[in-house]
Amino acid sequence: LKTPLKQAATSQLVLTERQPDCQPLTTPPKPKETPPADPWTPTSNLKMLISAASPEIRSREQQRQLSDSSSEEHLLGDEYEKAQPSRKEKSLGLLCHKFLARYPDYPSPSQKSYICLDEVTEELHVERRRIYDIVNVLESLHMVSRLARNRYVWHGRHNLPQTLQALKKVGEENKYIQQIQMIKRREYEHEFDADGERNEEMASSFGSSEQSEMSFVELPGVEFRAASVNGRKYKSLRVMSQKFVMLFLVSTPQIVSLEVAAKILIGEDQLEDLDKSKFKTKIRRLYDIANVLSSLKLIKKVHVTEERGRKPAFKWTGPEVLPNTQDIKLEATSTTCAPPVSESIPSKEQCSKALFPSKGKQNFTRHSSLIKLVKSIENDRRKIQSAPTSPVKISASMYLFLTFLLESCFFFVFKTPEEMQMKCALSSPEAVPKPEPSQQPALSQPLGVCPASHSSVSPVSPVILPHPQSGVSYAICLHPSQAPTVTTYSPGFMLQPLPCANVTGIKSNNSKVLNKTTTEEGDTQRGPDEPTKSLAAEERPETKSETSSQRCLKRSQALPENNLIKRRKSDEESLDTSLSFFQSGYLIPLTHCTHGNKAECSNKEKAGVCSLQHTAYSSPITGVIPMPASELKTVNIPAFHITPLNIMLSPNSIAAAPVLSNSCLNSSSTSSAPNPSSSALNFMLQHIGLIPAGVQVAANPVLQHVPVSSQSENINHSSGSTNVQEGKVIEFTFYSPINASNFLFSLQPSAPKEPQEPQAVTENFFRTPGGPNTEPSASANSDGTQRTSQGTLYIPQRKLEVSED
DNA sequence: ACGTCCCGCCAGGGG
DNA sequence: CCCCTGGCGGGACGT
Numbered sequence: 065l066k067t068p069l070k071q072a073a074t075s076q077l078v079l080t081e082r083q084p085d086c087q088p089l090t091t092p093p094k095p096k097e098t099p100p101a102d103p104w105t106p107t108s109n110l111k112m113l114i115s116a117a118s119p120e121i122r123s124r125e126q127q128r129q130l131s132d133s134s135s136e137e138h139l140l141g142d143e144y145e146k147a148q149p150s151r152k153e154k155s156l157g158l159l160c161h162k163f164l165a166r167y168p169d170y171p172s173p174s175q176k177s178y179i180c181l182d183e184v185t186e187e188l189h190v191e192r193r194r195i196y197d198i199v200n201v202l203e204s205l206h207m208v209s210r211l212a213r214n215r216y217v218w219h220g221r222h223n224l225p226q227t228l229q230a231l232k233k234v235g236e237e238n239k240y241i242q243q244i245q246m247i248k249r250r251e252y253e254h255e256f257d258a259d260g261e262r263n264e265e266m267a268s269s270f271g272s273s274e275q276s277e278m279s280f281v282e283l284p285g286v287e288f289r290a291a292s293v294n295g296r297k298y299k300s301l302r303v304m305s306q307k308f309v310m311l312f313l314v315s316t317p318q319i320v321s322l323e324v325a326a327k328i329l330i331g332e333d334q335l336e337d338l339d340k341s342k343f344k345t346k347i348r349r350l351y352d353i354a355n356v357l358s359s360l361k362l363i364k365k366v367h368v369t370e371e372r373g374r375k376p377a378f379k380w381t382g383p384e385v386l387p388n389t390q391d392i393k394l395e396a397t398s399t400t401c402a403p404p405v406s407e408s409i410p411s412k413e414q415c416s417k418a419l420f421p422s423k424g425k426q427n428f429t430r431h432s433s434l435i436k437l438v439k440s441i442e443n444d445r446r447k448i449q450s451a452p453t454s455p456v457k458i459s460a461s462m463y464l465f466l467t468f469l470l471e472s473c474f475f476f477v478f479k480t481p482e483e484m485q486m487k488c489a490l491s492s493p494e495a496v497p498k499p500e501p502s503q504q505p506a507l508s509q510p511l512g513v514c515p516a517s518h519s520s521v522s523p524v525s526p527v528i529l530p531h532p533q534s535g536v537s538y539a540i541c542l543h544p545s546q547a548p549t550v551t552t553y554s555p556g557f558m559l560q561p562l563p564c565a566n567v568t569g570i571k572s573n574n575s576k577v578l579n580k581t582t583t584e585e586g587d588t589q590r591g592p593d594e595p596t597k598s599l600a601a602e603e604r605p606e607t608k609s610e611t612s613s614q615r616c617l618k619r620s621q622a623l624p625e626n627n628l629i630k631r632r633k634s635d636e637e638s639l640d641t642s643l644s645f646f647q648s649g650y651l652i653p654l655t656h657c658t659h660g661n662k663a664e665c666s667n668k669e670k671a672g673v674c675s676l677q678h679t680a681y682s683s684p685i686t687g688v689i690p691m692p693a694s695e696l697k698t699v700n701i702p703a704f705h706i707t708p709l710n711i712m713l714s715p716n717s718i719a720a721a722p723v724l725s726n727s728c729l730n731s732s733s734t735s736s737a738p739n740p741s742s743s744a745l746n747f748m749l750q751h752i753g754l755i756p757a758g759v760q761v762a763a764n765p766v767l768q769h770v771p772v773s774s775q776s777e778n779i780n781h782s783s784g785s786t787n788v789q790e791g792k793v794i795e796f797t798f799y800s801p802i803n804a805s806n807f808l809f810s811l812q813p814s815a816p817k818e819p820q821e822p823q824a825v826t827e828n829f830f831r832t833p834g835g836p837n838t839e840p841s842a843s844a845n846s847d848g849t850q851r852t853s854q855g856t857l858y859i860p861q862r863k864l865e866v867s868e869d
Numbered sequence: 870a871c872g873t874c875c876c877g878c879c880a881g882g883g884g
Numbered sequence: 885c886c887c888c889t890g891g892c893g894g895g896a897c898g899t
């Protein structure tokens with residue numbers, strides 16, 4: 065069984081097998097499979113491609129091979145060579161695909177699936193050794209856990225969010241960012257040298273994180289069962305895998321090169337000798353890990369092109385992991401949206417239930433597309449910072465603004481299912497159910513984000529959280545019970561979809577990217593992924609329920625509590641940043657925020673959650689904005705606060721806000737004349753630090769006017785699971801119960817027609833009809849709120865510089 | 870020539 | 885003591 069009979073046909077191979085002592089450690093040469101005259105026929109190539117693409121087909125083919133092998137003698141020609149699996153067909157990634165296809169991503173808790181290694185190895189026709197590789201990294205993600213010999217439990221991706229969050233936290237504690245930066249810096253300084261002095265640097269930088277030698281990050285409830293395996297020495301691959309993942313989660317362009325990863329992973333335990341062989345071995349293992357992570361679609365191979373040249377690297381493509389906050393859990397909706405509610409008429413409660421199934425009110429969901437946007441924006445902002453003279457800078461302020469906005473936009477108010485439907489449009493294309501005719505419209509209803517609680521009953525308290533990466537704060541909503549200390553305030557804006565037909569979008573055709581590090585999208589080496597995935601998803605075999613030996617599982621199935629999130633050290637820094645930012649007065653009407661942050665958030669234990677005061681709020685810059693807490697409740701909103709927006713809308717500061725007037729947009733697209741908005745933008749950019757003082761940017765040349773009203777109407781009519789995807793515009797209106805403004809935003813996830821990177825960042829633009837100098841025209845809304853001005857935030861497509869390999 | 874990584878030896882340790 | 889686990893790295897394969 066172990067050795068295919070075909071190989072025995074090759075006499076040479078028989079020899080090697082008979083004399084293992086001669087070449088004990090050599091990989092057996094690939095058997096000379098084909099007669100020299102008849103190499104790969106086009107048909108066979110095609111077959112191989114297909115088989116590589118689909119595990120089903122492949123396994124079927126392998127079955128055939130098995131039966132063939134008995135009567136192998138009369139195999140000839142193409143049939144013969146087909147029987148010889150190429151090296152690629154035996155790749156770990158493919159094997160992992162087959163392995164994963166056996167189990168559901170989200171197994172129902174009722175029916176636990178068990179993994180018997182013997183069965184797996186038999187059915188997949190692989191050596192046991194290979195399965196260990198797979199299982200080990202799955203174990204590192206807590207997708208499986210070991211029960212006993214030969215026995216594992218399959219958890220699927222249920223634990224993934226928590227695992228990733230925990231990993232990210234540990235990664236931050238390990239200061240991986242600094243390590244990466246140091247490695248890169250050194251690499252840049254002196255090309256190649258293996259001197260000792262380098263190691264001293266290493267030691268100094270790594271030294272602080274001595275606690276991270278070989279610890280395996282566990283999840284409550286998913287601990288290692290087979291007590292033995294806790295002998296940490298034998299968790300190397302697992303630990304490596306976890307650390308590898310940490311590197312992704314921590315680094316901001318979520319791209320990690322193998323080289324850097326290997327150096328860091330080596331540097332941690334053995335920073336003495338960075339000898340070549342150890343490095344090589346590390347790389348070897350990283351390939352193994354990367355292969356199964358790729359199969360899990362958590363990473364993807366890319367190439368980073370730097371000054372030195374192309375280097376293999378991997379890019380995180382898994383779910384976004386949000387910053388660890390104490391008792392707030394945020395999950396990517398791509399997963400939470402998956403389980404549909406059975407009811408046909410989704411209510412807010414149901415939505416909330418569907419979105420936060422396990423932990424109820426403490427869970428908050430943020431839309432994955434928003435997350436991606438924010439992430440991309442942050443990336444771009446960093447790039448912009450490093451390239452101060454780039455013409456893209458004009459959009460930097462918009463990025464920043466959108467960052468604020470999105471950081472704040474955790475929740476939206478759903479009034480109707482249609483609106484919820486619209487929310488779905490924000491989600492990434494994968495998250496939106498394709499408009500399959502067979503699909504019930506109701507299935508797509510619960511998509512989107514919504515407050516974790518029924519806002520009408522229990523209003524939530526807005527809280528300003530420091531964002532560790534962007535250095536800015538974002539607002540988040542908490543239940544009053546969860547936000548006992550109330551110190552700051554930001555005026556509440558309700559964000560809700562607005563059916564609006566007279567929207568005007570501005571599209572920027574400037575899609576220049578200033579990467580000094582371009583990444584080329586990884587190739588198709590695991591190209592069969594896509595077809596494989598769909599196939600596997602459709603006809604994923606029902607998990608084999610092993611009736612035997614199920615009793616040996618006595619461990620509790622309790623879901624892991626998410627209690628381990630503590631505050632990170634970086635919060636303090638980011639807090640400082642945000643504070644200075646706020647204290648500028650330019651953007652912040654929130655005095656309480658300033659004081660409160662200082663007072664309350666200096667406490668590291670609580671800084672993550674700075675609650676707000678439900679009293680009156682004033683700003684030294686923009687004046688007092690009285691706002692009793694009751695207002696928040698009466699508006700029946702989840703007290704959703706958009707600090708930056710509010711800032712920009714402040715009557716006194718609106719002139720300085722990065723707002724481009726209509727006239728600018730309409731007329732001056734070709735004009736080079738300075739305009740007020742330019743100076744405002746420059747001021748803001750400089751102020752925020754996006755550009756150095758003295759550098760000016762021109763606002764208009766990159767902007768274009770594009771009407772999108774028809775599209776927006778189209779959206780609003782969409783009631784079923786319509787495909788609100790590419791090129792569509794989603795609008796929101798910010799209502800302020802006070803006199804602030806009512807803004808209308810258009811988010812265009814991606815430009816129509818352009819087949820670009822799906823998660824492409826988009827340029828965005830923000831304007832008010834009246835322009836900066838125009839007094840906003842007030843109008844009354846049906847609900848009585850003042851509608852003083854309107855702006856459009858438009859996000860045309862902007863591609864990430866990621867090219868195919 | 871180099872990036873990728875299959876393959877299987879063999880040590881450690883559990884049952 | 886058997887055999888499961890899994891560290892490890894030679895060298896084959898692919899480009």
